[in-house]
Amino acid sequence: MDAPAALLAVLVVWWAAAGAAGQWAWLGRKQLLLQASPEQVHVSLAGLKHIRVTWITAAGSNLPAKVDYGTAPNTYTASATADGSSSYFYMLYRSGTIHNAVIGPLEDDTRYFYRVAGAGGRELSFKTPPKLGPEVPVTFAVVGDLGQTRWSESTLAHIQQCSYDVLLFAGDLSYADYYQPLWDSFGRLVEPAASSRPWMVTQGNHDVERIPLLARPYKAYNSRWSMPHSESDSPSNLFYSFDVASVHVVMLGSYAAYDQRSEQYAWLQEDLNKVDRSKTPWLIAVVHAPWYNSNAKHRGDGDGMMHALEPMLREAKVDIVFAGHVHAYERTVRILAIGHARVYSGQLDECGIMHITIGDGGNREGLARRFRDPQPEWSIFREASFGHGELQVVNATHAHWSWHRNDDDEAVVADKITITSVTACTTPSRSS
Numbered sequence: 001m002d003a004p005a006a007l008l009a010v011l012v013v014w015w016a017a018a019g020a021a022g023q024w025a026w027l028g029r030k031q032l033l034l035q036a037s038p039e040q041v042h043v044s045l046a047g048l049k050h051i052r053v054t055w056i057t058a059a060g061s062n063l064p065a066k067v068d069y070g071t072a073p074n075t076y077t078a079s080a081t082a083d084g085s086s087s088y089f090y091m092l093y094r095s096g097t098i099h100n101a102v103i104g105p106l107e108d109d110t111r112y113f114y115r116v117a118g119a120g121g122r123e124l125s126f127k128t129p130p131k132l133g134p135e136v137p138v139t140f141a142v143v144g145d146l147g148q149t150r151w152s153e154s155t156l157a158h159i160q161q162c163s164y165d166v167l168l169f170a171g172d173l174s175y176a177d178y179y180q181p182l183w184d185s186f187g188r189l190v191e192p193a194a195s196s197r198p199w200m201v202t203q204g205n206h207d208v209e210r211i212p213l214l215a216r217p218y219k220a221y222n223s224r225w226s227m228p229h230s231e232s233d234s235p236s237n238l239f240y241s242f243d244v245a246s247v248h249v250v251m252l253g254s255y256a257a258y259d260q261r262s263e264q265y266a267w268l269q270e271d272l273n274k275v276d277r278s279k280t281p282w283l284i285a286v287v288h289a290p291w292y293n294s295n296a297k298h299r300g301d302g303d304g305m306m307h308a309l310e311p312m313l314r315e316a317k318v319d320i321v322f323a324g325h326v327h328a329y330e331r332t333v334r335i336l337a338i339g340h341a342r343v344y345s346g347q348l349d350e351c352g353i354m355h356i357t358i359g360d361g362g363n364r365e366g367l368a369r370r371f372r373d374p375q376p377e378w379s380i381f382r383e384a385s386f387g388h389g390e391l392q393v394v395n396a397t398h399a400h401w402s403w404h405r406n407d408d409d410e411a412v413v414a415d416k417i418t419i420t421s422v423t424a425c426t427t428p429s430r431s432s
Helices: 003-024 150-161 181-194 219-224 263-274 303-315
Strands: 039-045 051-057 066-070 078-081 084-086 097-103 111-116 123-127 138-143 166-169 199-201 240-244 247-251 282-286 320-323 329-331 334-336 339-344 347-349 354-358 381-383 387-393 398-407 410-420
Touching (some): 039 181, 039 199, 066 097, 097 111, 138 150, 150 398, 181 199, 199 247, 329 398, 329 410
Parallel strands (some): 138 166, 166 199, 247 282, 282 320, 320 354
Antiparallel strands (some): 051 097, 066 111, 084 097, 111 123, 138 387, 329 381, 339 347, 398 410
C-alpha cells in the first residue's frame, strides 16, 4: 500500500471508529481528556512476590512518578519510583504519560494499600496472590473480548463479586480499533477491578491496530499493558508466563509468529521444559483465536496456531486452553465412566486438553448466535450469551470451573464442571 492510499485508509478508519465510539462507548466514561490527577491504574504480576503498578498522567504533569505502599490504610512504609515513563503518538493522538513501577518483595495473600503520584494520588488497594505450592488453592476470573458497553459494565460488576486472586484476559481489550481515546476510556472503565487484583492479558485482533507505513502493530497495547515477559525470559510482551499458587500459566500471542522457526515457538518450548509439575501441578494456556470452535463465526482462525503448537502442549500435559475471539461460550471435556475425555487433534483423548472459548465479555459487535449443526462430539456446552468464567483450583488434582451468564443483570451459573489435572495421565490412546 502506498502512502496516499494508507493515509486515506487511516481517515476512513478514524471516521468509522469515532462513529463507533459515539454509539458504543460505555456512557459512564465518555470523557476523552486526561485529568490532572493520575488515572487508569492497573496492577499485574511482575515475577515472584512483585507487582507492577501502571498509571497515566496528563502530558506535562509534574506529579512524582512513584508508588507509596503499605499494609495499613494511609500508612505507607515503602515506595518505588517508576522504572519507565513514556508516551506514544498515534496519528493525530498523543497519549498521556504512562508510568510503570514494580514494587516488592511483597507478602503473599496480603492486602496492600497504595497511592500513585505521591500526595496527588487517591488511595487504592490490591491483594497479592497466594503463596506458591502444589496444594495451594487459587481462583482465577476469566474473561475475553470485553470492550466498553453496558454488557461490559455488567460483566465487570459480576467479576467484582467473585473472590478471585488473578484475572486472565484472553484478548481484545478496549475495542478502540484505531481510535485511541477509547483506550483511555477503557482504562477508566476497568480501573476499579484492575487496580485491586492482578490482570494478566494477552492480545487479540482488535488490539493490533497496524497501519502500513504509518503505525506499527500493538503500539497502544504494548505501551499501556506491560506484562512480565522479561521476568519469564520472553523476548516479547506478546507472549510470557508466570506462576501463581499451584498453577503455571502461559499467555500466548495468536497474532505473533508461532511456526517452528519463530521466537514464540522457541520460547514456549523452553518455558514448558522448565515447568516442574511437582511444584505447579496445573498448567494453563491462554490464546485469543480458539483452536476448537463450532460457532459459525471465525471458523478456522486458530487452525494454524493449533497445528503448530497443539502437539507441544499435549506433550507438556497442558490442562486447559482458554480463548476469546468468538463472541459466545463453548466448552469441551466429556465425563466418561473411566474419567474425563478431553480433545486432541479433533478427537476425544483422555490425555488431551480442555478447551474453553469465552469471548463473551460484552463487546460492541454483539453475540455470535449461530452454531454449527450437528454439534461436534468434543463440544459439550455452548451458548451465545455475555458473561465471565471462574476457575477454582482446589488442590494438586482437582479444580472447579463455572461459567456465569449475564442474565437480566444477574450473574447466573449456566455451566459448571469439576475437572482433574492431566499431570498423571499416561494413556497414549484416544477415547471414543
